[in-house]
Amino acid sequence: MFVPLTPIRCLHRAVDLFGNKVGVVSGSREFTYAQFGERAEKLASALVKEGVQPGDRVAYLSFNNNQLLEGYFGVVQARAIVMPLNVRLSPQELVAILCHSGARMLIFENDFLPLIERLKPVCPELKRYVAIDEASSSSDITYEELIDRGTAERADVFSFDEMAPAELFYTSGSTGTPKGVVLAHRTLYLHALSVLGLFQDVESMVDLHTIPLFHANGWGRPQASTMAGTRQVMVRRFEPSLVFQLIEQHRATDMSVVPTMANALLNSPDLGKHDLSSLRYINIGGAAASPELVERVEAAFHCECLSGYGLTETCPVLTTGRDKVAGYPSPAERLRHHAMAGWPVPNVSLRVVDPHMNDVPRDMQAIGEIVAMGDHIMEGYYREREATAAVMSGPWFHTGDMAVWDEDGYVHIVDRKKEIIISGGENISSLEVEKHIFAHPDVFECAVVAAPDEKWGEVPAAVVVRKPGSNLSANELLEFLGGRLGRYKLPRIIEFTEEPLPKTGTGKIRKMVLKERFWTGKEKRVQG
Numbered sequence: 001m002f003v004p005l006t007p008i009r010c011l012h013r014a015v016d017l018f019g020n021k022v023g024v025v026s027g028s029r030e031f032t033y034a035q036f037g038e039r040a041e042k043l044a045s046a047l048v049k050e051g052v053q054p055g056d057r058v059a060y061l062s063f064n065n066n067q068l069l070e071g072y073f074g075v076v077q078a079r080a081i082v083m084p085l086n087v088r089l090s091p092q093e094l095v096a097i098l099c100h101s102g103a104r105m106l107i108f109e110n111d112f113l114p115l116i117e118r119l120k121p122v123c124p125e126l127k128r129y130v131a132i133d134e135a136s137s138s139s140d141i142t143y144e145e146l147i148d149r150g151t152a153e154r155a156d157v158f159s160f161d162e163m164a165p166a167e168l169f170y171t172s173g174s175t176g177t178p179k180g181v182v183l184a185h186r187t188l189y190l191h192a193l194s195v196l197g198l199f200q201d202v203e204s205m206v207d208l209h210t211i212p213l214f215h216a217n218g219w220g221r222p223q224a225s226t227m228a229g230t231r232q233v234m235v236r237r238f239e240p241s242l243v244f245q246l247i248e249q250h251r252a253t254d255m256s257v258v259p260t261m262a263n264a265l266l267n268s269p270d271l272g273k274h275d276l277s278s279l280r281y282i283n284i285g286g287a288a289a290s291p292e293l294v295e296r297v298e299a300a301f302h303c304e305c306l307s308g309y310g311l312t313e314t315c316p317v318l319t320t321g322r323d324k325v326a327g328y329p330s331p332a333e334r335l336r337h338h339a340m341a342g343w344p345v346p347n348v349s350l351r352v353v354d355p356h357m358n359d360v361p362r363d364m365q366a367i368g369e370i371v372a373m374g375d376h377i378m379e380g381y382y383r384e385r386e387a388t389a390a391v392m393s394g395p396w397f398h399t400g401d402m403a404v405w406d407e408d409g410y411v412h413i414v415d416r417k418k419e420i421i422i423s424g425g426e427n428i429s430s431l432e433v434e435k436h437i438f439a440h441p442d443v444f445e446c447a448v449v450a451a452p453d454e455k456w457g458e459v460p461a462a463v464v465v466r467k468p469g470s471n472l473s474a475n476e477l478l479e480f481l482g483g484r485l486g487r488y489k490l491p492r493i494i495e496f497t498e499e500p501l502p503k504t505g506t507g508k509i510r511k512m513v514l515k516e517r518f519w520t521g522k523e524k525r526v527q528g
Contacts, residue, residue, distance in 0.1 A: 004162040005189040008155050010227035011037055011073045018229030025250060026066035026234040038152045043074030046150030050128060054079035057101045057168060061085045061108040064234045067132050067143055068213050072222045076166045077155045083168040084214035091118055097170045098123045101180055113138055162186040168382055169216060171312050180382030181312045190375040191315040192223035194345045198320055205230040208246060208255040210238060215506040216316040219256055240268035251278040258286035258507040259293060263445055266296055279303040287508050288413050290435035291335040309341035311399055315376040319344050319411060340412040348374035352405045357393055362407045367414055370403050371396040419511060424456040428489050433460055436484045440477060442470035447501055447509045451493050451518035461493035463514050465501060
């Protein structure tokens with residue numbers, strides 16, 4: 001029997017099997033899965049009554065809350081395309097995205113009211129503005145009023161086209177102009193199954209949504225956690241003190257973070273003031289982690305910490321560092337593996353290849369680009385045929401990430417293709433240098449970029465934020481690195497700054513901004 005694959009089936013399973021269980025916690029509000037499902041269904045029918053047509057883009061400008069999570073299912077049930085926006089983008093970037101996508105409706109929190117007034121004159125295709133909070137002169141209707149106009153109607157899954165677009169996410173733009181990543185019903189459902197296969201002890205799992213849902217399909221947690229019937233606790237905005245409070249209050253067992261978020265938690269003055277004993281798993285992704293970071297997280301939170309890897313274009317999860325072997329020869333070796341990208345998840349095939357699409361040797365030395373094939377790959381970039389074709393080699397998607405791998409297919413990322421530093425003909429991984437800098441106990445955060453050099457062409461330049469009270473000097477840091485890195489890999493420039501490093505809305509360090517300070521006014525430029 002053929003049954004279309006759609007994330008709506010994730011919702012139906014939650015309602016049918018876990019209807020009486022509290023499934024979604026958003027601030028002071030709690031919803032059973034039956035209540036959550038009813039709200040999503042009412043949203044779907046209300047959107048249709050408001051004139052939303054199949055394929056229309058419904059944008060959200062919102063932090064993590066139940067309304068945005070409802071959109072993951074309600075908008076999709078209306079056969080429209082849900083489009084969560086990165087709330088940390090500039091007004092110019094948001095205007096460009098809304099105009100490029102041709103979004104027809106914008107659902108927003110009142111935090112963004114000043115921005116809404118700027119959008120209206122320049123986004124003529126936006127026909128309806130829905131306020132999640134109380135009504136204002138900028139909104140046509142409130143979200144609750146919209147919900148009240150709908151009726152709870154269970155979707156007929158057989159009526160869905162599993163290849164139809166369901167979600168549209170614009171990339172963060174950390175390495176260039178944002179592009180819209182199209183994800184189909186089928187892609188989302190199969191990705192949810194892969195992520196669900198990574199969950200442990202789902203019966204008692206409480207998933208803390210620390211990652212913004214506007215980022216890369218919420219890392220697949222909205223669909224997978226709903227399918228599993230786990231309690232999902234919204235973290236409206238990432239603040240370490242709030243995260244600690246929610247872990248203690250709701251006995252959260254799982255959460256996901258990017259390295260900068262993990263670092264903020266570790267250095268928070270509130271660490272140790274709350275009962276965090278319920279935590280079982282912390283997943284690190286979004287940027288490369290280091291063994292030192294994994295070790296610090298496990299020591300502070302007394303739970304398992306491991307890395308994973310993926311991109312917006314891959315829904316996003318491609319790999320996990322979860323153990324494939326029974327054990328490691330030493331604790332250090334376990335930490336080293338847990339900090340790597342790891343093995344591909346089910347439904348994904350990975351290769352590490354040279355520019356001619358030949359596999360590089362599996363010796364953890366030869367560097368190549370990761371290419372991926374499988375059920376998680378995007379349908380393409382929205383309205384960007386040439387950009388889509390540029391990243392595909394037949395069925396293989398080019399990630400732009402450079403890596404090494406071993407004979408078992410275990411992948412370790414060494415850098416972004418555009419962030420490899422070529423100094424005197426030698427390839428230097430900025431990530432490798434960063435990991436060793438971060439290992440110094442006085443370093444709060446750091447980034448390494450290419451800086452121009454007359455003799456070598458490019459040299460590593462490190463921008464470092466010291467921990468409060470530290471007087472770490474450049475010479476002391478270089479002495480520390482001397483026993484860890486080859487001489488040619490050592491930073492030739494070290495800048496200390498008191499300001500946090502610039503980041504995208506998902507916590508990735510914006511290396512392009514840092515690189516600009518070294519390359520401005522130079523004739524030779526390195527694209528990144």
